[in-house]
Amino acid sequence: GAGVSQSPSNKVTEKGKDVELRCDPISGHTALYWYRQSLGQGLEFLIYFQGNSAPDKSGLPSDRFSAERTGGSVSTLTIQRTQQEDSAVYLCASSLSVAASKNIQYFGAGTRLSVL
Amino acid sequence: GDSVTQMEGPVTLSEEAFLTINCTYTATGYPSLFWYVQYPGEGLQLLLKATKADDKGSNKGFEATYRKETTSFHLEKGSVQVSDSAVYFCALSGDSNYQLIWGAGTKLIIKP
Numbered sequence: 695g696a697g698v699s700q701s702p703s704n705k706v707t708e709k710g711k712d713v714e715l716r717c718d719p720i721s722g723h724t725a726l727y728w729y730r731q732s733l734g735q736g737l738e739f740l741i742y743f744q745g746n747s748a749p750d751k752s753g754l755p756s757d758r759f760s761a762e763r764t765g766g767s768v769s770t771l772t773i774q775r776t777q778q779e780d781s782a783v784y785l786c787a788s789s790l791s792v793a794a795s796k797n798i799q800y801f802g803a804g805t806r807l808s809v810l
Numbered sequence: 811g812d813s814v815t816q817m818e819g820p821v822t823l824s825e826e827a828f829l830t831i832n833c834t835y836t837a838t839g840y841p842s843l844f845w846y847v848q849y850p851g852e853g854l855q856l857l858l859k860a861t862k863a864d865d866k867g868s869n870k871g872f873e874a875t876y877r878k879e880t881t882s883f884h885l886e887k888g889s890v891q892v893s894d895s896a897v898y899f900c901a902l903s904g905d906s907n908y909q910l911i912w913g914a915g916t917k918l919i920i921k922p
Binding site for chain 1: 814842846851852853854855856859899901903908909910911912913914915
């Protein structure tokens with residue numbers, strides 16, 4: 695596609711439910727990143743993928759968070775047993791690769807998650 | 811670890827005023843530096859970047875110079891417009907290359 699696409703754009707869920715957030719990167723981009731943006735805060739790195747593998751999962755806040763990427767394209771971020779502190783905007787970005795000269799990250803519009 | 815500090819907002823200016831948003835960083839090695847902008851209701855967009863000391867990034871009338879001696883990457887624009895109202899984020903890409911380290915963002919409000 696022309697840009698990074700994320701769905702849903704908004705998600706309201708009840709505490710304790712599981713949610714899945716989807717990211718469709720720019721075609722041809724091998725690297726994909728997930729960030730979290732809490733109200734009034736900067737962006738918090740969660741995880742990145744190079745192809746289908748995730749070399750660094752250290753940013754995931756807890757074991758309730760997981761992510762996968764299939765076919766080197768679409769990625770899903772899953773949050774199990776959601777808590778109110780999970781409420782935030784979840785941003786996905788992609789880049790040609792992780793090499794420094796090519797690591798210009800292009801962002802989707804985000805998924806706003808509200809946990810009631 | 812690496813970090814980015816930028817001035818707190820909101821910054822409120824009148825149209826055609828001069829803009830400076832300060833950004834300083836802490837990093838080992840030679841990071842690349844970025845300014846991203848987030849317009850209301852839209853995703854983050856890369857505004858400009860610089861990859862080595864003394865480089866000047868520029869776009870849409872905005873400029874920022876990579877100053878290694880002061881570890882700064884201040885964003886400037888000579889004459890702002892109402893359409894520049896947005897949140898501006900300073901970020902760096904360090905030796906790991908993959909993870910962008912972000913400032914907290916500065917909300918800019920331009921009044922006509």
